Amino acid sequence: MVQIMTATIILSTFGTVLLPLSTKDLRVQGMTSMPNIEHTNTKVVRRLYDAFTRGDMETTKTCFAHNAVWHLPGRSPIAGDHQGVDAILGFFGKLRELSGGTFKAELVDVLANDRNTVALQHATATRGTKRLDVTACQVMRVQNDKILEVRGYYSDQYALDDFWS
Numbered sequence: 001m002v003q004i005m006t007a008t009i010i011l012s013t014f015g016t017v018l019l020p021l022s023t024k025d026l027r028v029q030g031m032t033s034m035p036n037i038e039h040t041n042t043k044v045v046r047r048l049y050d051a052f053t054r055g056d057m058e059t060t061k062t063c064f065a066h067n068a069v070w071h072l073p074g075r076s077p078i079a080g081d082h083q084g085v086d087a088i089l090g091f092f093g094k095l096r097e098l099s100g101g102t103f104k105a106e107l108v109d110v111l112a113n114d115r116n117t118v119a120l121q122h123a124t125a126t127r128g129t130k131r132l133d134v135t136a137c138q139v140m141r142v143q144n145d146k147i148l149e150v151r152g153y154y155s156d157q158y159a160l161d162d163f164w165s
Helices: 023-028 041-054 057-062 085-098 157-164
Strands: 002-004 007-012 015-020 064-072 080-083 104-112 117-127 130-143 146-154
Touching (some): 041 057, 057 064, 057 085, 117 157, 130 157
Antiparallel strands (some): 007 015, 104 117, 117 130
16 A cells, blocks of 8 residues: 555555545545445434424334334433334324424434444424423434334433423
């Protein structure tokens, strides 16, 4: 391997491969960005957030395995293990009901590999005089394009519990 100012050259039995060192180097070569290659597990997560945002519970339901489980930490009335797709949909309905329809979960980014998929989200809602504004990591297990398990981690668990209590 030889490194030149704007690229790494790999010499192998398969031939010569030129890899840019940065996005700036791509522009020099006439490209504008790195190729956008997403892991297949990100697709179901993006579909889930899109459907939830639109209130499309039929599509939301198709994102989960029938025996999926959503673990919500904390001590609020909605905390606990929501087991089965119908329980998860009931949990989502409770979020909307308790917030008067103001609950929003904005998908910020999705990170994935074969083992884990992580949805980075920004959640907001209002409930009377209370306001929810937390970031979260929803760590998911995905298999065959279905979400099997979700475990939430929140930037302010106390605020989350207080809001839903």
